[in-house]
Amino acid sequence: MRISVAVITYNWPAALEMVLHALVAQSELPYEVIVTDDGSQPATRELLERMAKDYPVRLVHLWQPDDGARMSRARNRAIAAAQGDYIILLDGDMVAERHFIADHRAFARYGCFAQGSRVLTDAGLTRRMLEQGLIMPGFFSRGIERRRHTLRLPALARWYAKPGTKRRGIKSCNMAFWRDDLLRVNGFNEAMTGWGREDTELAARAFHAGLLRRDLRFSAQATHLYHHTRKHVVGNPNDLIVDDTRARQLIRCELGLDQHLAEFAEAPVDLRLARRDHAATQSS
Structure with a gap:
């Protein structure tokens, strides 16, 4: 099973650098890391090009213009670009x-998606x-919330991971799907822009398609780095879509993943190879 990690980012390269270092300090490495960028300034690209020099797995950067919050599209x-079969x-x-990677692999089951948790700082x-x-x-660290999520307890984790259809607590900040299942439901709904609920809507369609949820307690x-966040507000147009x-009882969305498949019919460039090719050109 090849695991692709899709990391979404926007204009916080210091946090992204720590995230990327953590993904290669794992007991088990992923096949690739795809940084999907919702319109960051050049500092993010510069960071990735520096890190590509010594990065031990495929490292891909996908950038789209900054046209408001378009997390679903990113x-x-x-997902379209991923070379792994589990994302x-x-x-x-x-x-x-x-x-983190080893645990996701251990709890991956056909017919299910996985919902992870987070420690708040x-x-x-x-x-x-x-x-x-x-x-x-x-x-016992200071400055955290959801303290129980710092504990890694495999036996208890297996008990919590019983498949079900719980709708509360859906968060795409730490979530995993088989790529084929995402293709079946057509990925995230790109009619949903701005803040929030795109993960809830995706999970609803996954349930309608017969998938079950496994909670990874x-x-x-993973530890969430603090930043100011928007609170859910009444009248969010995305609520109506949900x-x-x-x-x-929709299974597929109309404006979704399938519109990007042709763009990534060939695997996107691995930044490690791009850096080597550039260095070879400069030295010739």
């Missing part, structure tokens, strides 16, 4: 614990993490 492009969705401010701890490098909070842990999807 994630769909990563972990991860936000660019989520720092993975060292068994405050501004002070996030600042220290960014200044001091790859440090992970423990159960006490496993596949309601319509549920009411009509």
Whole structure:
């Protein structure tokens, strides 16, 4: 099983650097890391080109123009480009614990998607993490919420991972699907722009397609770096799309993943190879 990690980012290269370092400090490496970029300034590309020099797995950068928050489109492009058959969705401010990839692999089951959890940090701890490098909070660390999510307990994790259809707590910041299942439901709904609910709508269609959810508690842990977040507001147009999807029991969205498949019929460039080719050209 090849695992692709699709990391979505927007204009926070310091956080992204820590996320990318964590993904290659794993007990088991993924096949590739795809950074899907919702319109960042050049500093993000410059970071990736520097990191590509020593990165041990395929590293891909997909960029789209900054035209408002288009997370669904960015994630769909990563799914279309992925060379793995199992895709972990991860936000660019989520720092993975060292068994993150191995745990996702252990709990991958056909007919299911996986919903991970996260430890929340405050501004002070996030600042220290960014200044001091790859440090992970423990159960007794200051500056965290959801403290229980620091604990990795394999036996208890297996109990929580019983397949079901729970709708609460859907978050694409740490979530995983078989690529074929995402193709079947046509990925994220790109009619949903702006803040929130695109992951909830995707999960609703996954349930309608017969998929079950496995909760990854006490496993596949990640720490969320603090930043100001928008709260859910009444009247969000995306809520209406979620309601319509549920009411009509939709499985596929109209504006989704399939529109990007032709673009990535050939695998996108691995930044490690692009760097070597550039160096060879410069020396010739």
